[in-house]
Amino acid sequence: MLIGGTYVQPRIVKAIVDSQTGERKEVEVIKKDRVISEETAKNVLSMMESVVAEGTGKNAQVKGYRIGGKTGTSEDGVNTGKYVTSFIGVAPISNPQVTVLITLYNPTGEGGHQGGGVAAPIGAQIFGEVLPYLEIPKDDEDNVEVIEQVEVPNVEGLTVEEADKILEELGLEMYTEEEQTEEIDAKNTIIKGQTPSKGITVNKGSNVFVEF
Numbered sequence: 001m002l003i004g005g006t007y008v009q010p011r012i013v014k015a016i017v018d019s020q021t022g023e024r025k026e027v028e029v030i031k032k033d034r035v036i037s038e039e040t041a042k043n044v045l046s047m048m049e050s051v052v053a054e055g056t057g058k059n060a061q062v063k064g065y066r067i068g069g070k071t072g073t074s075e076d077g078v079n080t081g082k083y084v085t086s087f088i089g090v091a092p093i094s095n096p097q098v099t100v101l102i103t104l105y106n107p108t109g110e111g112g113h114q115g116g117g118v119a120a121p122i123g124a125q126i127f128g129e130v131l132p133y134l135e136i137p138k139d140d141e142d143n144v145e146v147i148e149q150v151e152v153p154n155v156e157g158l159t160v161e162e163a164d165k166i167l168e169e170l171g172l173e174m175y176t177e178e179e180q181t182e183e184i185d186a187k188n189t190i191i192k193g194q195t196p197s198k199g200i201t202v203n204k205g206s207n208v209f210v211e212f
Contacts, residue, residue: 005041007032049093056116056175057087058206060123064138065131066093069123071115082106087119091127097136100126112195114209121202152208154198160212161186167208175207184212 009030016025036044048068051057057069069089076082085104090096102119112118150170155163164174164186193211196202 005034005036005038007035045090045093045096048090052089052120054205056114056207057089057120057123059116059120059202060087060089060127062091062124062128062131065091065127065136066139067091067124067127068093068096069120071120073113073115076106083113085113085115085119087115087123089120089123089127091131092136092139094139097134098127098130100130102126112193112197112209114195116207117195117200117209148204149201150204152194152196152198152200152202155191155194155208155210156198158191159187160184160189160191160210163191163210171204172202173205173207175209176211 009032011027011029013027015027017023045068048070049066051071052060052067052069056071057067060067060069067089068091069087072084072086072088074084076084083106085107087100087102089100091098091100100123102122104119104122107113107118109118148171150172152172153166153170155166158166160174167174189212191210191212195209
């Protein structure tokens with residue numbers, strides 16, 4: 001575990017409490033060598049915050065907290081049709097206290113198999129319950145944007161042009177990992193798949209991944 005670029009030895013137990021006397025003994029936090037510079041650590045946190053604020057990790061947002069994260073999607077083997085999906089998050093960015101790693105092996109639910117579509121929402125749910133439970137104060141709520149949620153429409157079978165218009169009207173953004181995105185014929189290219197699937201509730205401004 002890194003805090004400000006310094007390696008901190010992980011603890012399983014935070015404190016030991018005597019059930020008879022109530023005496024509490026804190027387990028010492030042991031800091032070791034500096035692994036990366038403090039500046040680099042801050043830059044990484046800033047990039048992770050951007051991923052959740054405006055990138056593929058938008059579904060990990062939690063009202064009142066600055067969340068950082070990174071989504072991941074990889075194939076489980078070659079041409080297997082199976083995927084490993086993940087999201088790693090840290091919160092709050094202003095004073096990191098909690099780190100969460102979600103790894104899903106071959107997810108087959110309605111959310112699809114992209115990290116931003118199925119793993120990030122789980123991260124949001126965990127942060128949304130753990131942070132208040134630990135009584136970690138929220139960031140300045142005056143500067144926290146209220147996040148509106150919308151239901152993902154069905155764009156499969158539509159042309160890229162038609163789907164893009166529908167998603168834009170709902171405040172959603174079309175996204176694809178295809179390198180030829182800018183070269184496609186938007187009026188005639190048909191969408192064959194999407195993530196998240198129709199009916200899934202996501203934050204306004206989220207990406208909808210499409211396959212041609």
